[in-house]
Amino acid sequence: MSALGERCHLYLCCFLNRSKLSIRDNLYKFMLLMKDKSGAFRMHDGGEIDVRACYTAISVASLVNILDDELAKGVGNYIASCQTYEGGIAGEPSAEAHGGYTFCGLAAMVLLNEVEKLDLPSLIGWVAFRQGVECGFQGRTNKLVDGCYSFWQGAAIALAQKLMAGSDEQSKQSQPSKLSSVDDSCGTSSSGLASEKSSIVDYAKIGFDFMKQSNQIGPLFHNIALQQYILLCAQVPEGGLRDKPGKNRDHYHSCYCLSGLSVSQYSAMTGSVSCPLPQHMLGPYSNLLEQIHPLYNVVLEKYEEAYEFFSSE
Amino acid sequence: MGSSSGEEGEEEWVPPSRRPELADVAPLPQADGPCPVVSIAYRGDFHEVMDYFRALYAAGERSPRALRLTADAIHLNPGNYTVWHFRRVVLEALDADLLLEMHFVDQIAESNPKNYQVWHHKRWLAEKIGPDAANSEHDFTRKILAMDAKNYHAWSHRQWVLQALGGWESELQYCNQLLEEDVFNNSAWNQRYLVVTRSPILGGLAAMRDSEVDYTVEAIMVNPQNESPWRYLRGLYKDDNNLLVADNRISDACLKVLNKDWTCVFALSFLLDLLRMGLQPSDELKGTIEAMENSDPETGHADIAVAVCSILQKCDPLRINYWSWYQTTLSS
Numbered sequence: 001m002s003a004l005g006e007r008c009h010l011y012l013c014c015f016l017n018r019s020k021l022s023i024r025d026n027l028y029k030f031m032l033l034m035k036d037k038s039g040a041f042r043m044h045d046g047g048e049i050d051v052r053a054c055y056t057a058i059s060v061a062s063l064v065n066i067l068d069d070e071l072a073k074g075v076g077n078y079i080a081s082c083q084t085y086e087g088g089i090a091g092e093p094s095a096e097a098h099g100g101y102t103f104c105g106l107a108a109m110v111l112l113n114e115v116e117k118l119d120l121p122s123l124i125g126w127v128a129f130r131q132g133v134e135c136g137f138q139g140r141t142n143k144l145v146d147g148c149y150s151f152w153q154g155a156a157i158a159l160a161q162k163l164m165a166g167s168d169e170q171s172k173q174s175q176p177s178k179l180s181s182v183d184d185s186c187g188t189s190s191s192g193l194a195s196e197k198s199s200i201v202d203y204a205k206i207g208f209d210f211m212k213q214s215n216q217i218g219p220l221f222h223n224i225a226l227q228q229y230i231l232l233c234a235q236v237p238e239g240g241l242r243d244k245p246g247k248n249r250d251h252y253h254s255c256y257c258l259s260g261l262s263v264s265q266y267s268a269m270t271g272s273v274s275c276p277l278p279q280h281m282l283g284p285y286s287n288l289l290e291q292i293h294p295l296y297n298v299v300l301e302k303y304e305e306a307y308e309f310f311s312s313e
Numbered sequence: 314m315g316s317s318s319g320e321e322g323e324e325e326w327v328p329p330s331r332r333p334e335l336a337d338v339a340p341l342p343q344a345d346g347p348c349p350v351v352s353i354a355y356r357g358d359f360h361e362v363m364d365y366f367r368a369l370y371a372a373g374e375r376s377p378r379a380l381r382l383t384a385d386a387i388h389l390n391p392g393n394y395t396v397w398h399f400r401r402v403v404l405e406a407l408d409a410d411l412l413l414e415m416h417f418v419d420q421i422a423e424s425n426p427k428n429y430q431v432w433h434h435k436r437w438l439a440e441k442i443g444p445d446a447a448n449s450e451h452d453f454t455r456k457i458l459a460m461d462a463k464n465y466h467a468w469s470h471r472q473w474v475l476q477a478l479g480g481w482e483s484e485l486q487y488c489n490q491l492l493e494e495d496v497f498n499n500s501a502w503n504q505r506y507l508v509v510t511r512s513p514i515l516g517g518l519a520a521m522r523d524s525e526v527d528y529t530v531e532a533i534m535v536n537p538q539n540e541s542p543w544r545y546l547r548g549l550y551k552d553d554n555n556l557l558v559a560d561n562r563i564s565d566a567c568l569k570v571l572n573k574d575w576t577c578v579f580a581l582s583f584l585l586d587l588l589r590m591g592l593q594p595s596d597e598l599k600g601t602i603e604a605m606e607n608s609d610p611e612t613g614h615a616d617i618a619v620a621v622c623s624i625l626q627k628c629d630p631l632r633i634n635y636w637s638w639y640q641t642t643l644s645s
Contacts, residue, residue, distance in 0.1 A: 085548025141499040
């Protein structure tokens with residue numbers, strides 16, 4: 001029986017690998033078609049261009065290991081042009097700084113290894129002030145808190161925690177640390193030397209290496225307060241999660257409130273700590289969720305499986 | 314529901330299968346595969362409209378009846394971007410009346426003001442119509458913003474129209490009006506920033522900065538707890554910290570606010586940024602900070618920036634982690 005199982009497994013792998021090739025090939029071609037001359041991406045054929053579309057394209061390309069210089073060209077500059085005077089990132093240049101787009105923009109920049117094009121201290125300063133007296137996050141300045149921003153804003157801060165140098169670094173000023181999976185000496189990222197056939201940057205590895213480093217600094221938001229909002233205000237007694245009391249539950253809010261809760265629970269792990277401590281969590285330790293990968297919002301374990309699968313040839 | 318001009322008359326809706334004009338069309342069912350999982354229980358009318366849509370779509374038809382059918386599909390699900398895309402293809406092939414089309418999409422937009430597809434379609438149309446569309450598009454976004462002054466799509470569209478088609482003349486006044494109605498409207502402050510920095514009639518940030526600082530400081534004085542003008546003020550001096558530090562009105566404003574309310578987090582935070590940028594605190598300012606520290610039993614700090622930072626950790630406990638981290642970044 002086990003031999004049969006092994007053969008099935010083998011056939012399945014062959015099938016998946018073959019489909020993998022054509023799926024990735026077609027996906028790459030599609031994405032290239034969705035690329036606009038500005039460097040940004042459209043959501044679909046003839047669709048709108050915004051930071052959300054850039055993140056969608058870049059994160060999927062990264063996950064599936066098809067991200068290259070051709071796809072990456074110009075995206076970083078577009079996203080950087082969407083950072084507003086407030087510090088957050090907007091959907092399009094000149095629009096209002098917004099939590100959803102801030103996450104999308106920052107995550108995409110990390111995956112492109114172009115975070116240095118953003119003013120990270122300004123971004124962090126804006127996100128930190130999005131936590132309201134209700135303890136949840138608001139999406140924009142002077143708007144109401146909403147459970148889904150637990151992820152959009154919370155994860156943005158979680159990303160920043162890995163990027164900002166701690167106080168024991170050489171530079172006194174906090175500088176974002178460039179990720180080490182890149183050969184810096186050529187620096188071809190967005191200057192568009194399109195004639196280069198192979199990427200010097202191993203883009204897919206950025207996402208993988210990101211979780212190998214520990215948090216440089218502790219949480220920059222009040223993680224317990226956020227958990228209070230999620231558990232006490234965003235939960236619906238019948239199950240599921242919501243924007244705020246008075247709103248109905250839905251799958252979107254259930255997803256992002258839970259993702260935000262996970263981010264919050266794992267946010268205080270610094271240095272050599274390998275799992276959240278009870279004091280980082282609200283409620284019993286049984287409240288602990290699976291850890292998610294903050295760049296993709298996928299359970300970390302599943303991401304690692306995907307990385308293995310898509311990086312094998 | 315059937316015509317492209319979007320007339321919602323008292324006429325009863327006729328399902329596609331009973332429309333003479335579609336009699337020769339063989340409806341194409343959705344290709345769910347042999348073992349569909351999680352099948353959606355589509356309503357009868359939805360199912361039928363989409364079956365007919367698929368048939369015309371697959372056939373590559375570009376006819377008035379195809380246009381009419383997309384209207385049905387859009388009413389049933391205005392989020393179906395494939396239908397919108399097909400509608401655009403048909404509109405182009407038929408060289409249809411774009412003003413009528415704009416009227417159609419405006420009706421959908423009014424009842425679906427947070428739908429991405431609708432606004433994208435408007436943008437596509439407006440681009441084709443050109444500068445003549447500017448006024449009506451501004452009227453439309455004004456109408457939507459009157460119902461929800463922070464609708465993100467409406468603001469994006471308005472900004473796009475300004476930059477692509479014009480209409481800047483009354484925009485600053487519009488911002489003034491919105492801020493009179495609600496000085497906490499951050500979208501209006503954001504729009505103000507666009508106008509002040511990008512309007513071709515106003516001369517740019519350097520020319521506008523002075524009057525804008527006065528406007529903003531006044532707004533701060535009336536509502537020191539309003540975060541928007543504080544951020545806007547900072548924005549006016551983006552990329553020019555030296556100018557910011559040198560403008561006495563700014564540090565004076567912080568001081569004035571703190572003298573009335575020494576716990577004002579925005580004032581303290583702004584002050585902290587100024588100090589970090591090299592502001593030399595006046596004796597009055599130093600005195601105010603010391604007074605704040607004295608109301609707290611802990612020992613004072615030699616470095617005034619560090620002092621402000623520790624005050625913030627007390628006054629803004631929600632952001633205690635942020636301020637602690639910020640303190641580590643201050644050069645000693």
